[in-house]
Amino acid sequence: MKITSAKVIICAPSRNFVTLKIETDEGLTGIGDATLNGRELAVASYLTDHVIPCLIGRDPQQIEDIWQYLYKGAYWRRGPVTMSAIAGVDTALWDIKAKAANMPLYQLLGGKSRTGVMVYGHANGKDITQTVEEVLRYKEMGYKAIRAQSGVPGLEKVYGVGRGTMFYEPADADLPSEHDWSTEKYLRHTPELFEKVRAAVGPDIHLLHDAHHRLTPIEAARLGKDLEPFRLFWLEDTTPAENQESFRLIRQHTTTPLAVGEIFNTIWDCKDLIQNQLIDYIRTTVVHAGGITHLRRIADLAALYQVRTGSHGATDLSPVCMGAALNFDLWVPNFGIQEYMRHTDETDAVFPHAYSFKDGYMHPGEAPGHGVTIDEALAAKYPYKRAYLPVNRLQHDGTLTNW
Numbered sequence: 249m250k251i252t253s254a255k256v257i258i259c260a261p262s263r264n265f266v267t268l269k270i271e272t273d274e275g276l277t278g279i280g281d282a283t284l285n286g287r288e289l290a291v292a293s294y295l296t297d298h299v300i301p302c303l304i305g306r307d308p309q310q311i312e313d314i315w316q317y318l319y320k321g322a323y324w325r326r327g328p329v330t331m332s333a334i335a336g337v338d339t340a341l342w343d344i345k346a347k348a349a350n351m352p353l354y355q356l357l358g359g360k361s362r363t364g365v366m367v368y369g370h371a372n373g374k375d376i377t378q379t380v381e382e383v384l385r386y387k388e389m390g391y392k393a394i395r396a397q398s399g400v401p402g403l404e405k406v407y408g409v410g411r412g413t414m415f416y417e418p419a420d421a422d423l424p425s426e427h428d429w430s431t432e433k434y435l436r437h438t439p440e441l442f443e444k445v446r447a448a449v450g451p452d453i454h455l456l457h458d459a460h461h462r463l464t465p466i467e468a469a470r471l472g473k474d475l476e477p478f479r480l481f482w483l484e485d486t487t488p489a490e491n492q493e494s495f496r497l498i499r500q501h502t503t504t505p506l507a508v509g510e511i512f513n514t515i516w517d518c519k520d521l522i523q524n525q526l527i528d529y530i531r532t533t534v535v536h537a538g539g540i541t542h543l544r545r546i547a548d549l550a551a552l553y554q555v556r557t558g559s560h561g562a563t564d565l566s567p568v569c570m571g572a573a574l575n576f577d578l579w580v581p582n583f584g585i586q587e588y589m590r591h592t593d594e595t596d597a598v599f600p601h602a603y604s605f606k607d608g609y610m611h612p613g614e615a616p617g618h619g620v621t622i623d624e625a626l627a628a629k630y631p632y633k634r635a636y637l638p639v640n641r642l643q644h645d646g647t648l649t650n651w
């Protein structure tokens with residue numbers, strides 16, 4: 249089999265997505281997600297200008313060799329642009345291989361290890377009362393695990409709290425909008441939020457929370473400690489994780505399980521965290537961590553240390569990524585949970601898919617490949633529209649901080 253052509257499809261049905269489509273001389277095609285929120289065109293250029301010319305004529309069945317060729321061959325390794333581009337190729341090649349085998353991708357990976365993929369949904373509200381109502385609504389919809397985020401008194405806009413309740417989209421402007429931030433206000437508010445949420449929802453629902461990289465290690469340690477009575481499934485992204493060592497300090501102070509990794513691109517970003525057992529869940533996902541081939545390597549390392557997976561699944565990861573991730577999740581032995589932030593109907597129409605949600609669990613479906621396709625004619629009706637994530641400034645003096 250040979251790769252005869254490949255192209256990048258950029259579309260914006262509700263938000264921007266970058267999709268790589270690979271065609272072969274045997275008529276089989278595969279697609280991969282290569283979306284990098286706010287930097288979409290950089291990955292599109294990386295693929296079109298630098299990767300696609302290297303793919304033509306290669307055997308798409310040699311997934312590992314192509315992965316190594318793109319990773320080592322660039323000389324400049326790692327980084328979100330490179331690894332999202334490699335992920336796009338890798339996902340499309342696994343799609344082709346599974347279609348050639350006439351199997352859903354999870355079968356090719358080793359078959360299913362569980363009956364369904366437990367997912368967590370996003371409940372958020374402008375204040376505690378509204379967030380509690382939302383958590384109960386998610387419970388009613390069948391979710392077994394729910395992430396709770398709430399507006400903070402005295403702050404105008406807070407990460408995780410959108411205008412709508414089902415489709416939160418933080419990349420909301422063609423230049424970054426500016427939010428204000430106060431760690432003191434957030435740390436005062438969040439334990440009360442979880443006290444109320446836990447009391448309302450009962451002991452059996454898994455609760456999660458995302459601090460979105462905003463705290464120092466000692467602040468994170470305090471939050472983890474304050475949240476212990478409410479038995480969180482995980483506390484996510486407490487500190488900017490470039491400094492893997494900082495997790496040691498957090499760990500010394502709290503038994504609240506820790507999750508990190510949505511902005512990691514390779515195994516090198518999480519190697520120390522895993523080997524030193526400083527985290528409980530690794531959140532790397534297919535599109536930003538080099539595809540199925542590399543994610544499998546990360547999960548295997550994590551398994552040695554009883555660290556479980558909890559892949560990122562926000563709306564800026566396309567349904568193509570979601571389909572691939574669900575196949576991975578159904579197989580991976582050390583699965584923990586999968587994030588599931590629903591896409592809009594417009595997005596779902598552009599990316600018809602075999603996966604489905606029922607009673608808190610998802611299933612990738614039985615279609616050969618990863619089970620997601622793209623309606624190119626429909627995609628063409630939604631051209632790229634620049635959209636950036638916000639930035640945060642400290643409320644008291646305007647210093648730029650982590651968003």
Ligand SMILES: O=C(O)C(=O)C[C@H](O)[C@H](O)CO
Nearest residue numbers: 285418458510561562564587
């Ligand atoms: O879903 C999450 O946990 C996020 O933190 C979402 C991120 O803000 C989003 O993917 C940024 O593009």
Ligand SMILES: [Mg+2]
Nearest residue numbers: 458484485510
């Ligand atoms: Mg997050």
